[in-house]
Amino acid sequence: MYEPIRTKSVHRMADDAQDSFPHRSREEELDIQLAGHLAALLAVTDELGDAPAGELIAQQIARLRGAPPARHAGLSGADAAALHRRAHALAGRALVVAASRADTAAAILAAERMDAHSAALADHDLVGAP
Helix, strand or coil, X not given: CCCCCCCCCCCCCHHHHHCCCCCCCHHHHHXXXXXXXXXXXXXXXXXXXXXXXXXXXXXXHHHHHCCCCCCCCCCCCCCHHHHHHHHHHXXXXXXXXXXXXXXXXXXXXXXXXXXXXXXXXXXXXXXXXX
């Protein structure tokens, strides 16, 4: 009654599709994300001229990526308060990712950078007060 199938099916099973492209683990994705946040923080830190903090951040990036990071070469021309606010936000993002991947060293560094930028913003606000 039915004619047998003579050609190969054009459909694939769902399990076959997973082998066709590489996958990264959750930890690898978090490493990439954390390194990206730290690299952005490094760029702002370099622009602020904080070399000791920049070296600490660069060491963490090198640990995560396996290679030293490219350092920030250009200046944005933003005022120091705006840079400190941006650095504080970036350090906060890095802290969240570091905490989710249980990276104590990166979490401590990010928390210290948040404190440093908060203090810099508080000092900046006091200087400008009437």
